[in-house]
Amino acid sequence: MEPxxxxxxxxxxxxxxxPVWIALVVIFALSITFKRRLGLYGKLFDSTVGMIGFGxxxxxxxxxxxxxPLDMIVTHDPLSQISGMKNKPPGTALLSPDEGxxxxxxxxxxxxxxxxxxxxxxxxxxxxxIAPMATLFAFMVGITLGLPAGYYGGRLDTVLSFLANLIxxxxxxxxxxxxxxxxxxxxxxxxxxxxFLFVFPLVFATILLNSRYHTQPKVRTPLLIAVIGLLGWLxxxxxxxxxxxxxxxxxxxxxxxxxxDLFDIDPGILVVFVSVVFVNSPTVFRIVRGLAMDIKTxxxxxxxxxxxxxxxxxxxWEILPNARGPLIVDFCLRIGYTTILLGTLGFFGxxxxxxxxxxxTTINSGRQLLRAFVHPAxxxxxxxxxxxxxxxxxxxxxxxxSLRD
Amino acid sequence: MGLFILRRLGVMLxxxxxxxxxxxWLTNLYPNLEKLAKTQGNFRMSDEAVASYxxxxxxxxxxxxxxxxxxxxxxxxxxxxxGTETGKCFNAGTPVEARPTFCGVLQGDWGSSTVFKAxxxxxxxxxxxLTGKLMFFVMLxxxxxxxxxxxxxxxxxxxxxxxxxxxxxxxSTATPEYVSGVIFIAVFASSAGWKIFNGSxxxxxEDATFVNFTLPVVxxxxxxxxxxxxxxxxxxxxxxxxxYIRTARLKGVSFGNIVLKHALRNAxxxxxTVIMLQFPWLLNGVVIVETLFNYKGFGWVLVQAAGNxxxxxxxxxxxxxxxxxxxxxLISDIGYVYLNPRIRIS
Numbered sequence: 021m022e023p024x025x026x027x028x029x030x031x032x033x034x035x036x037x038x039p040v041w042i043a044l045v046v047i048f049a050l051s052i053t054f055k056r057r058l059g060l061y062g063k064l065f066d067s068t069v070g071m072i073g074f075g076x077x078x079x080x081x082x083x084x085x086x087x088x089p090l091d092m093i094v095t096h097d098p099l100s101q102i103s104g105m106k107n108k109p110p111g112t113a114l115l116s117p118d119e120g121x122x123x124x125x126x127x128x129x130x131x132x133x134x135x136x137x138x139x140x141x142x143x144x145x146x147x148x149x150i151a152p153m154a155t156l157f158a159f160m161v162g163i164t165l166g167l168p169a170g171y172y173g174g175r176l177d178t179v180l181s182f183l184a185n186l187i188x189x190x191x192x193x194x195x196x197x198x199x200x201x202x203x204x205x206x207x208x209x210x211x212x213x214x215x216f217l218f219v220f221p222l223v224f225a226t227i228l229l230n231s232r233y234h235t236q237p238k239v240r241t242p243l244l245i246a247v248i249g250l251l252g253w254l255x256x257x258x259x260x261x262x263x264x265x266x267x268x269x270x271x272x273x274x275x276x277x278x279x280x281d282l283f284d285i286d287p288g289i290l291v292v293f294v295s296v297v298f299v300n301s302p303t304v305f306r307i308v309r310g311l312a313m314d315i316k317t318x319x320x321x322x323x324x325x326x327x328x329x330x331x332x333x334x335x336x337w338e339i340l341p342n343a344r345g346p347l348i349v350d351f352c353l354r355i356g357y358t359t360i361l362l363g364t365l366g367f368f369g370x371x372x373x374x375x376x377x378x379x380x381t382t383i384n385s386g387r388q389l390l391r392a393f394v395h396p397a398x399x400x401x402x403x404x405x406x407x408x409x410x411x412x413x414x415x416x417x418x419x420x421x422s423l424r425d
Numbered sequence: 426m427g428l429f430i431l432r433r434l435g436v437m438l439x440x441x442x443x444x445x446x447x448x449x450w451l452t453n454l455y456p457n458l459e460k461l462a463k464t465q466g467n468f469r470m471s472d473e474a475v476a477s478y479x480x481x482x483x484x485x486x487x488x489x490x491x492x493x494x495x496x497x498x499x500x501x502x503x504x505x506x507x508g509t510e511t512g513k514c515f516n517a518g519t520p521v522e523a524r525p526t527f528c529g530v531l532q533g534d535w536g537s538s539t540v541f542k543a544x545x546x547x548x549x550x551x552x553x554x555l556t557g558k559l560m561f562f563v564m565l566x567x568x569x570x571x572x573x574x575x576x577x578x579x580x581x582x583x584x585x586x587x588x589x590x591x592x593x594x595x596x597s598t599a600t601p602e603y604v605s606g607v608i609f610i611a612v613f614a615s616s617a618g619w620k621i622f623n624g625s626x627x628x629x630x631e632d633a634t635f636v637n638f639t640l641p642v643v644x645x646x647x648x649x650x651x652x653x654x655x656x657x658x659x660x661x662x663x664x665x666x667x668x669y670i671r672t673a674r675l676k677g678v679s680f681g682n683i684v685l686k687h688a689l690r691n692a693x694x695x696x697x698t699v700i701m702l703q704f705p706w707l708l709n710g711v712v713i714v715e716t717l718f719n720y721k722g723f724g725w726v727l728v729q730a731a732g733n734x735x736x737x738x739x740x741x742x743x744x745x746x747x748x749x750x751x752x753x754x755l756i757s758d759i760g761y762v763y764l765n766p767r768i769r770i771s
Contacts, residue, residue, distance in 0.1 A: 069592070182436075186443055191705065191746045193712045197731030198448065203456035360601045367603045367713065368728070383607055387717065391624050394611040401604040409599040416595060
């Protein structure tokens with residue numbers, strides 16, 4: 021069969037992405053209709069830049085969700101190799117397509133004869149899963165440590181700030197090279213870091229609810245039991261693999277037994293996740309600490325102190341809600357930054373398996389033959405660029421809208 | 426002021442010490458040492474052979490002792506194997522009276538690299554020179570461009586020029602080096618695009634020309650440029666709404682004169698700090714770009730050292746990068762005080 025022309029490729033890619041377009045139209049129509057009732061999120065639809073950013077981000081989110089677990093958009097299996105398709109340019113037809121197999125490699129084949137288009141869509145799912153989750157964990161760590169550092173100040177602040185600056189003084193890539201290696205995974209250090217870093221959401225939720233409801237034991241006790249039980253279960257499932265929290269060749273620490281373990285995380289992904297959280301937390305800590313130092317001088321904090329509220333109530337229910345504007349903006353920016361970090365890890369071949377379809381790894385494997393075959397590296401590069409650009413524009417739109425009132 | 430600098434230097438020293446200790450600890454974990462032994466010897470070494478290699482080369486001493494030896498506050502290890510004496514500070518061939526007891530960083534000896542089989546100090550100095558050349562051109566391109574974009578965008582807030590330049594800066598901060606580098610090579614240095622520039626900068630190490638050095642320089646400069654431009658814009662818009670600018674306008678000073686003579690000097694205080702703090706970020710960019718364009722500078726050495734667990738080279742690399750980070754922080758603080766007379770450090 022004849023290879024497709026650029027126009028045909030474009031039309032076919034657009035058609036292949038139909039579910040994404042439908043989802044985008046639905047979410048935009050709903051959001052614009054009800055934008056007056058949706059608070060800051062609704063106001064985003066008053067700014068063109070914000071809408072463009074939101075559109076770009078949601079495009080990749082939908083592409084990731086629909087193409088990843090739901091398997092809708094992809095044309096071929098992202099890992100299987102099809103003979104004769106090695107490094108073929110975009111729009112090449114398959115030599116001998118089986119019954120029901122898609123006849124073309126829409127965006128060409130990579131150096132192992134895999135479909136570039138399907139790999140980019142599957143890669144979106146990996147990024148869409150890891151980047152926001154890692155950012156969320158980093159925020160939990162940063163908020164839980166940054167609020168007391170800014171509120172109390174003194175020696176606590178000095179020690180925590182020193183530690184934060186210590187991590188920030190590390191060149192990120194050196195840190196990745198030291199942490200994200202198979203040898204370090206063997207020592208169990210990532211598991212210890214996971215034990216430490218993942219406990220913060222649990223601590224945060226507990227303090228948050230306890231400081232609010234400790235005067236009403238009838239509400240507080242069942243609520244806390246439920247929340248700690250649920251989050252604790254998730255936490256233990258997250259940190260334990262095959263019934264052990266830390267398993268090295270020399271010793272193991274027993275964790276949650278396998279039959280109540282909800283999910284296992286691949287050690288390669290765990291170490292990537294942990295190091296990204298670890299690198300991001302100090303910056304969040306510094307932002308939260310600065311905001312807390314600024315807000316604690318306000319009158320409503322003084323009023324709460326006079327009322328006799330506890331320090332954690334003031335931090336979490338007076339200071340934190342009033343710091344939400346800058347934090348939401350930074351959250352968007354930081355997801356973009358985390359995406360870049362994940363790409364950096366992939367670019368250096370650290371952490372994720374070499375056949376993983378995530379964008380950084382794909383760019384890395386495509387760059388060896390970049391001077392001759394451009395498409396295997398450029399397609400994921402453009403994907404990463406548009407996603408991060410979308411997050412930056414979204415953050416810019418949110419900042420503009422939140423400053424307006 | 427003197428006390429402030431002294432205190433900062435103290436904190437710097439403590440930070441550098443902590444960081445090098447962390448690097449030392451991570452590189453000296455047993456699986457890493459095992460990998461080192463196998464890359465130095467052969468990959469099918471038995472566990473006993475690995476242990477004896479490590480013992481012979483002084484890797485199996487307790488961690489604080491090894492760290493002290495590296496620093497030069499503890500005497501270097503001395504081992505006697507098969508009648509010949511070897512040690513950290515000398516080879517078997519060195520005459521006994523010329524053998525020093527201490528050899529560490531304090532004595533100016535940074536050890537030797539296991540990958541390059543050479544003196545660490547020499548390697549780092551040579552590669553830093555190459556990276557310095559790269560950085561010089563990056564700065565030469567990045568700083569004036571960023572300031573120009575920022576000032577142009579910030580002098581009339583909300584204008585069409587402002588909007589398009591701001592979007593441009595956002596786009597540049599959203600493009601990490603490995604993305605822009607790949608796209609630049611695809612467009613300007615591949616068979617599919619125009620072959621204007623070289624996709625590899627290896628030849629630029631001896632002789633940098635427009636053809637082989639443009640792409641790496643532009644790639645690094647682009648990522649940092651957007652951020653500096655946005656900071657300059659923010660600072661410029663703030664200055665342009667100040668009272669004294671309005672006074673100048675009401676007096677009838679022309680717009681060009683207001684921007685150049687009244688606003689610019691005050692608007693450039695904030696970007697100075699940002700530019701200084703940009704250095705550590707550039708280090709990241711340098712590692713990526715040197716790997717992508719195969720330019721064998723400091724970043725390339727970092728990747729080689731880390732990939733092969735070359736302990737002493739890695740330590741020297743981290744010391745250098747930590748000093749860069751902390752020194753730029755210090756300079757930016759001091760510079761800020763000098764540029765802005767309203768700030769006083771007590």
